[in-house]
Amino acid sequence: MTARTIGVSTCPTTQTGLSLHALSLIAFLAASSVPAPLYPLYQAKWGFSAFTISLVFAVYALALLFGLLFFGTMSNRFGRRPVILVSLAIQLVAMGLFLMAQDSAWLIVARTIQGFATGLATTALAAALLDIDQKAGATINSIAPMIGMGVGALGSGLLAQLAPAPLHFVYFLLVAIFIVQVLRTFASTETATGLATEPWRPRLRIEIPRQARLAFLRVAPINIAVWALGGFFLSLMPSLIGEIAPGQTQVLGGGAVGALTLAGAVAVLTFRNLPIRSALLFGSLAMIVGPAVILGGFSHSSTMALMSGAVISGLGFGAGFLGAMRSLAALATAQQRAGLLSAFYTESYLSNALPALMAGVAAQRIGLVPTATIFGAVIIALATLSLILTYFATVPTSTDKKP
16 A cells, blocks of 8 residues: 655644543444433433333444444545544534433434444544554543543443433533534644545455464453443343332443443453453453343342442453453554454444343333343353363464554
């Protein structure tokens, strides 16, 4: 691939550039989890089913995957700044649709547009952060999404409980944040020092190198487990909480998502310099214990057990995802890494969307609590399989491979 050097000055300060793009990344992921605590309110207002809730969530994940895989290389051709600005503009359209929503169809369209904007923004923002500072950028890229999702869900739940216009206030706040980021990004300088010259077109490249195929299969159980659990938390968990604590659905629903994702961020920071095997073993064990505690909380109507299980599961989420990604990154050359990560993210987001969709169908037929019990049992089974495979397998032990 040929490249041309573009005449851009460096950012006034590294810190300014990092803070600008880190805030944008956090804002995008915060907006992604904002609807989760609001689903019970939407459901009560418009009377749709649990399947519709899971569908609203699933279209977001699938649209994000589409944007990530087919449009993820746009910033290599057109620059980080233009792509970030376009994604911010699309995100503002999605926020406007949430504000004007009249029924579930509006939510589906809004979530689809939001998912595409987030997928488009994620790669450009991640690349911009790495352009500025590889070490700091890698750390921010690892933890910012989880921090964003945690802050978004927790903040949305609290605002829905305490602020006026619970279905609108948080979106007005997000509109203000994204407008500020548009202005700040417009005034910023380009971070890429070279752009590809070939004509750009959307294309999908998924490739698992031969030397990584066994590892890909070995880490699949934990990767599927963590993303499937995340999808359940972001779709049906708030409604499920409403069955045991109806007066605190929004706060506890947002709190559960926040506990899962913020604990995941803590795990990423804890295990990022430790052996891959340690991350996978701990993640698998936590993904056995956490869902078991959550199921115990539902059977005994204990919100304390529920939140404790969410924290334990979150630690497993972060450690398991980090271990899975580092296991694969250690086995791919620079030329093979893009295709391998595309395959990895395809598995991740399909695991995020499709099990949640199936859970929504099951909840209509057998109810939320039985569905959650079956879902939790499958997660525990996958984590147990991962624990066994990791314990008896040879796992790369390098500690210098970061996601």
